[in-house]
Amino acid sequence: MSRISEVSAEAAQQGRKLLIPYVVAGDPDLPTTLKLMHKLVADGADMIELGVPFSDPSSDGPVIQRGVERAIAGGTNLAKVLDLVAEFRLQNSSTPIVLMGYLNPVEIMGYEAFATRASDVGVDGVLIVDMPPSEASGLCDLLKERRIDTIFLVAPTTTDTRCAQIVANCSGYLYYVSLKGVTGAALLDTESVRLSIEKLRKMTDLPIVIGFGIKDAASARTMGALSEGVIIGSALVERIEKLSPGDTSSAQQLAHVTEVIKTAREALDSL
Amino acid sequence: MPDMQQDSIGFAGPDSLGHFGPYGGTFVGETLIAAVEELSRVYEEVSKDPEFWAEYDHDLKYYVGRPSPLYLAERLTAAAGGAKIYLKREDLNHTGAHKVNNTIGQALLAKRMGKTRIIAETGAGQHGVASATVAARLGLECFVYMGAEDIQRQAPNVYRMKLLGATVVSVDSGSRTLKDAMNEALRDWATNVDSTYYIIGTVAGPHPYPQIVRDFQCIIGRETREQSLAQLGQLPDALVACVGGGSNAIGMFHPFLNDSSVAMYGVEAGGDGVETGRHAAPLSAGVPGVLHGNRTYLMTDSGGQIMETHSVSAGLDYPGVGPEHAWLKDLKRVNYVNATDSEAMKAFHQLTRLEGIIPALESAHAVAYAMRLAATMAPEQSVVINLSGRGDKDIQTVAKLEGLTL
Numbered sequence A: 001m002s003r004i005s006e007v008s009a010e011a012a013q014q015g016r017k018l019l020i021p022y023v024v025a026g027d028p029d030l031p032t033t034l035k036l037m038h039k040l041v042a043d044g045a046d047m048i049e050l051g052v053p054f055s056d057p058s059s060d061g062p063v064i065q066r067g068v069e070r071a072i073a074g075g076t077n078l079a080k081v082l083d084l085v086a087e088f089r090l091q092n093s094s095t096p097i098v099l100m101g102y103l104n105p106v107e108i109m110g111y112e113a114f115a116t117r118a119s120d121v122g123v124d125g126v127l128i129v130d131m132p133p134s135e136a137s138g139l140c141d142l143l144k145e146r147r148i149d150t151i152f153l154v155a156p157t158t159t160d161t162r163c164a165q166i167v168a169n170c171s172g173y174l175y176y177v178s179l180k181g182v183t184g185a186a187l188l189d190t191e192s193v194r195l196s197i198e199k200l201r202k203m204t205d206l207p208i209v210i211g212f213g214i215k216d217a218a219s220a221r222t223m224g225a226l227s228e229g230v231i232i233g234s235a236l237v238e239r240i241e242k243l244s245p246g247d248t249s250s251a252q253q254l255a256h257v258t259e260v261i262k263t264a265r266e267a268l269d270s271l
Numbered sequence B: 001m002p003d004m005q006q007d008s009i010g011f012a013g014p015d016s017l018g019h020f021g022p023y024g025g026t027f028v029g030e031t032l033i034a035a036v037e038e039l040s041r042v043y044e045e046v047s048k049d050p051e052f053w054a055e056y057d058h059d060l061k062y063y064v065g066r067p068s069p070l071y072l073a074e075r076l077t078a079a080a081g082g083a084k085i086y087l088k089r090e091d092l093n094h095t096g097a098h099k100v101n102n103t104i105g106q107a108l109l110a111k112r113m114g115k116t117r118i119i120a121e122t123g124a125g126q127h128g129v130a131s132a133t134v135a136a137r138l139g140l141e142c143f144v145y146m147g148a149e150d151i152q153r154q155a156p157n158v159y160r161m162k163l164l165g166a167t168v169v170s171v172d173s174g175s176r177t178l179k180d181a182m183n184e185a186l187r188d189w190a191t192n193v194d195s196t197y198y199i200i201g202t203v204a205g206p207h208p209y210p211q212i213v214r215d216f217q218c219i220i221g222r223e224t225r226e227q228s229l230a231q232l233g234q235l236p237d238a239l240v241a242c243v244g245g246g247s248n249a250i251g252m253f254h255p256f257l258n259d260s261s262v263a264m265y266g267v268e269a270g271g272d273g274v275e276t277g278r279h280a281a282p283l284s285a286g287v288p289g290v291l292h293g294n295r296t297y298l299m300t301d302s303g304g305q306i307m308e309t310h311s312v313s314a315g316l317d318y319p320g321v322g323p324e325h326a327w328l329k330d331l332k333r334v335n336y337v338n339a340t341d342s343e344a345m346k347a348f349h350q351l352t353r354l355e356g357i358i359p360a361l362e363s364a365h366a367v368a369y370a371m372r373l374a375a376t377m378a379p380e381q382s383v384v385i386n387l388s389g390r391g392d393k394d395i396q397t398v399a400k401l402e403g404l405t406l
């Protein structure tokens, strides 16, 4: 069983919802990201989605775009993100790490080299937003051989036939995109999300987590009630935006960033 | 009807998933997959419907002013001192460039699909103008995404789009040029996917765009073929076209791909010179990667970030290129070469002074290379340049480079 499946199974058993923060690696700098990762775990994160910065993040809204630009300005790239995971693992061997990003950096590193290094440093899942299942078999197979999950998105526009194809290729968890749009938009339609999740449930036993547009304890609670858990991204990155680069943030500043995770944890635990 | 030559072996493509050999494909976020699949379905239906093509041909004739002439440029020929140089006059199209061949076709698709809102990305502004034009004609709402830097250097086109009723949205992210405008258009599309038709302006983007745009631009090559047979009594020896995303070039080349006697040259933007790194020539100096929905040659650094490009011409300032060109490069069917900013500027003036035709700076790259090429060929041979657009939009840029303000 993969680390993601273990953590999900344990959460399910305890009746605990999964809380998955997303941060851009290297925003505002890599040492701060490392500290934030540990702090996020301490404040209630079950797994972490680590954004791999890419110059052309066409599925992301302005908040995450700016985070990515900050990370790139500091020289963060895929190789350094993998090093960051290695460093995180020196102190934490239990929290699953999912790399989320775009395909080009992986293409340029080479699938084999990426999969091998990802496995060596302790990456648990990979989510490439611009790689649909029909284009994924090459990378998926290499990851699977190394027991790394490939996670796919399901959107409100995804047809039933496609849902079937996606769940057949997806492992770890299924990421349901709560709205039509880019990350950070805020137009959640609870009823339509509920119906979609209900439909997906009949197709898969994978944990279903909801992301895009969850920004606080209230929205986490609403979406958590419909699923196995939630992903919080833009709301965190928006707070990270206030930190200065150069590894200068105080513990208090970091606590302010992760407060949104702390309160979301409380909201989810009260379900 | 689209070019039937795709059926013959060798250069067939794309396959049903949009692949040209290892290139192309559908690399977009899940939210957009349903939209591109719908477009594929509709296009597949439409491309077999003679009524659709009749309407397209009608619009090209009465609205765009096609066929565009194939013109023997005698003084340019004499200046180059070799093969006869012909110009395929896409600059004479309504709105001033080849871009309208594509927007006319895609507007008909939008209408069939019942979409009420058009979005487009633009670099030089030619595609934005051509999109705003067809939107005005059909009474559709139109939003054009344009990099903040391009808004500066293509001011006349920005105003034209506004006159046509379009909203021009300035894009301030990334390098603030065409690639960032395309990112922003993709974000808009993902957000407004139900109501919106995205008219991509070149043979890039996810499947089926590289195929659709090519099919609509193939009118250039089909006419050139007929005109060559009628005017020259034979096919030309060489075709030359500039390559930004690659739509005017593929439109010219594709109907000739199986004519092995016809050599083809795609001219990329050499900027300050490919060796300086300041250029926009992914086929000359790039590597395969994935951007904007397809796998193709890209200008990318060793960490996979897309690099900033440089060209005097906004319409060529793009780090990628249509996937079919990537394939044609690997197959060695087309030669991909480049012309620098200064070569293009020189050709811009030469064509203007020798022939009384002010070319777009994009097209001037093709003129520059074609003159070099013609000089190596015999006088009884012939070269056709795809003169993709006129230079009215560029006079401010040219004046500025020469230290003048208008």
Ligand SMILES: Cc1ncc(COP(=O)(O)O)c(C=O)c1O
Pocket: B097, B098, B099, B123, B124, B125, B126, B127, B201, B202, B203, B242, B243, B244, B245, B246, B247, B248, B249, B314, B315, B316, B360, B362, B363, B388, B389, B390
């Ligand atoms: C006149 C003209 N030629 C060429 C191009 C480059 O595009 P493509 O390579 O798709 O023909 C442009 C793009 O704006 C243009 O305006």
